[in-house]
Amino acid sequence: MEGATPPASATATTPDAPSARSAPAGRPAVVVLSSLVARGSVGGRAVVFALERMGFPVWFLPTVLLPWHPGHxxxxxxxxPADAFAALAADLARAPWLGEVGAVLTGYFGSAEQVEAAAGLVAAIKAARPDALYLCDPVIGDQKPDGSGGLYLPEATAIAIRDRLMPLADIATPNRFEAGWLSGLPVGSTAEAIAAARALGPGTVLVTSAPAMMHRSVATLLVEATRCLQAEHPLVEGAPNGTGDLLAATFLARRLDGMTSEAALPRALGAVFEMVARSVRAGSDELVLAAEQDTILHPMAQVTVRAIATPKPRAK
Incomplete structure (x- = not known):
């Protein structure tokens, strides 16, 4: 991995080194780096709950501690502290059980220094297990329909995510604003959002809050090198925060279970749509993950999926 050197402590060859332990049978572990709230179902709380409910062991390294979502x-x-976080990441990178890890999911970061430590950890995991997937959920900002919003973390952290983590990612799950900011391209139309997604680098990109074809609908684009799918479901007013976290976790879980991206998209998005609808119906200001946890495993909600014709990439 160019530009992503694992911590020195991760490269030692000893009887307890990661390479000495083979991957166990069953579902692989997932390393999660994201925020931790005391109250609520956002960030790492949503991701860890969903992955564990779907049967995946989780190693969770919090990046920031909050009492609740800032929107409340x-x-x-x-x-x-940057040195303490880097030391914890380095410990995980040299763990004797690293062969158990089949995926990494990163979300919100508290500083650019954390991003650097995360890049080293991702590189170490892929060195120990080359088939491990890395999903980067670049939680850097959002934009409302009225044009307000933007970055909600320091620009240096967003730049670090763009330059250090996106090149390592197999899957990325930006919202439309994030896809535009990270790529430097316009995202006003579906065609523009697709072009921006392909410019990001990962082989699979989910663009949430994408332009929708149906009135009062929410769209998500699945963009890969040779195909693009658009999935839509009706808009649910008053949706709680955490939908992007839940989508990233459930999509990654379906991929780890052997599903193609095309098959994983409606299952993951259906679970998010149904969870949002049930949460709003319950009058909750948070996703009711525990009360409606069967929705994560067996979503009944249907989403509309259509193929989007795009120009074939030019031969180099």
């Missing part, structure tokens, strides 16, 4: 109001925010 101002509150304290604790980011671990």
């Amino acid at each position: 109001g101002r509150a304290s925010r604790h980011v671990p």
Whole structure:
């Protein structure tokens, strides 16, 4: 992996080194780096719950500690010291059980230094298990229909995610604003969003909050090198936060279970749509993951999926 050197402690060859342990039978472990809230179902709380409910062991390294989602109001925010976070990431990178890990999922980061430590951990995991998947959910910002919004973390952190993590990712799950910011391209139309997604680098990109064809609908684009799918479902007013976290986790889980991207998309998005609808019906300001956990495994909601014709990539 060019530009992603694992921590020195991860390269030692000893009887307890990761290469000495083979991957166990059954579902692989997933390493998750994201935020941790005391109350709510966002960030790492949503990701870890969904993955464990689907049968995947999780190694969770929190990047920031919050009492609740910032959208509920101002509150304290604790980011671990950069050296302490890097030391924890380096410990995981040299863990004797690294062969158990089949995937990494990263979300919100508290600093650019954390991104650097995460890049080293991803590289170490892929060195120990080359078939491991890395899903980068580049949680850097959003834009409302009225044009307000933008980056909600320091630009240096967003740049680090763009330059250090996106080149390592097999799968990325940006929203439309994030796809545009990371690629530097316009995303006003479906064609533009597809072009921006392909410019990001990962072989599979899900663009959430994409332009929809149906009135009062929400669209997600699945963009790969030679195909693009658009999935839509009706808009649910008052949707709680955490939908992007849940989509990233459920899509990755379906892929780890052997599904193609095309098959995983409606299953993952159907689970998110149904969870949102059930949460709003319950009058909750958070996703009711525990109460409606069967929805994660067996979603009944249907989403509309259609192929989008796009120009074939030019031969180099």
